[in-house]
Amino acid sequence: MIAKFTAGLAALCVLTGVSFAQGSAKPTDPQIAHIAYTAGQLDIDAAKQALAITKNNDVKAFADDMVRDHTAVNKQAIDLVTKLKVKPEDNDTSKALTKAAVDKRAELAKLSGPAFDKAYVANEVAYHKTVNGALETLLIPSASNGELKSLLQTGLKIFQGHQQHAEHVAAELK
Amino acid sequence: MTPRWILTALVLCWLGSVSAHAETIQVTIDKLVFSPTEVNAKVGDTIVWNNKDILAHTATADNKDWDVMIGSKQTASLVLKNAGSIDYFCKFHPNMKGRVVVAP
Numbered sequence: 001m002i003a004k005f006t007a008g009l010a011a012l013c014v015l016t017g018v019s020f021a022q023g024s025a026k027p028t029d030p031q032i033a034h035i036a037y038t039a040g041q042l043d044i045d046a047a048k049q050a051l052a053i054t055k056n057n058d059v060k061a062f063a064d065d066m067v068r069d070h071t072a073v074n075k076q077a078i079d080l081v082t083k084l085k086v087k088p089e090d091n092d093t094s095k096a097l098t099k100a101a102v103d104k105r106a107e108l109a110k111l112s113g114p115a116f117d118k119a120y121v122a123n124e125v126a127y128h129k130t131v132n133g134a135l136e137t138l139l140i141p142s143a144s145n146g147e148l149k150s151l152l153q154t155g156l157k158i159f160q161g162h163q164q165h166a167e168h169v170a171a172e173l174k
Numbered sequence: 175m176t177p178r179w180i181l182t183a184l185v186l187c188w189l190g191s192v193s194a195h196a197e198t199i200q201v202t203i204d205k206l207v208f209s210p211t212e213v214n215a216k217v218g219d220t221i222v223w224n225n226k227d228i229l230a231h232t233a234t235a236d237n238k239d240w241d242v243m244i245g246s247k248q249t250a251s252l253v254l255k256n257a258g259s260i261d262y263f264c265k266f267h268p269n270m271k272g273r274v275v276v277a278p
Contacts, residue, residue, distance in 0.1 A: 065266050072228045072246065157206045158229065161267025168268060 026142035027091065033081050034088035035097070035139060036152060039131045040070040040077070042101040046127070049105055050120045059117045062124070062169050066162065073155055080151055093134075101127075114173070121170045128163035132156060198222055198251075201272065203231055203244065206264075208272035215254055216277045222251045231270065236261040 027035065047066040054060055081088060104123055111119055135156045143149040196218040202209050203225045215221065223233055225244040233242040233252070237260060244250040257278040264270035 069229050069266070076228055154205050157269070158267060161206065161264070161269045164268040165266060 027093065027139065028089070029084075029143060029145050029148055030086050030089035031091040031093070032139050032143050032152070033077065033086055033148065034090055035093050035134075036155065037074055037077050037088060038094040038097055039134075040074045042097060043124075043127065044070045044074075046101065046105065046108075046120070046124070049108060050116075053108075053112060053116050054120070055113070056117045056173075058169050058172055059121060062121070062165060065165065066124070069158060069162065073158060077151060080147055084145060084147065086145075086148075118170075118173050121166055121173060124166040125163060125170055128159050128166060132159050132163060135159070196220065196253075200224060201233075203227055203270075206231075206267055206270050208233075208270060211271070212273040212275065214275045214277070217254055217257050219276075220251050220253050221274065222249055224249045230266065232265045233262050233272065234265045236263065241265075 044067050047063040047070075050059060050063040051067075054063070108116060108119055108123070135152055140149060140152045140156065143152055197215070198220045199213050199215050199222070201213060201221060201223050203223055204227065206227065206229075208223075213221070221233075223231075223242065223244045225231055225246060225248055228246050230246050231244050233240070233244065233250075235241065237258075239256060239260060240252055240262075242250050242252050254274065254276050257276045259273065259275045261271065261273050263272070
């Protein structure tokens, strides 16, 4: 429990640390597009790991939903950046998110059965909370293109839904 | 004084027209919002959800009475069989909520 909390906190610190480090220089649209896409892709990867390991039907259904939704949103993101001729640009926030996710996957790979299910779903709650916080406080306010901002706003609503869904599944697992 | 049979006939016509015409009620889903959020209906009416989102949604009754899957960019319908005020939500995005008030 403490480990999960610490991991969540660390991820938050990573994100806020980056935003503080950048100070008044807000992330640019190409960076925001990269962060949003990366965050979605990392959740798809986490879901694929869950689908390979879990035997719990609720967890399977949740992971299926994550793959389906994030794939659909990322497809829309690609369509938008292509239309806007924006080239997503890698950045420290994307790198920090990726590193945290890779570490988490390695940690979860050591688990199985109910222990895996609980850890995966708890991380999904924490991960969506972190990403939603970043969307609300940093990415949406920083986006300068109206269409990108609007896609991020819809994304936020979707991911808030995922967070609630994950919380429901976590409650069922107890 | 209107003859009683005319009144009776009028009432029968009115009743007939009410019960014979089950209505179809449209609910649009756009950017994770059911709109209108609340609809009034009668037993026998049909609700059609029109999902404009790129995501699949569900209309799932809180009381488990019904559970309708609505694919992305698709419509799905349900004939209301039971009266009551029924709150519903999307299983995939539980922050999406709606209500159907079904009169007997």
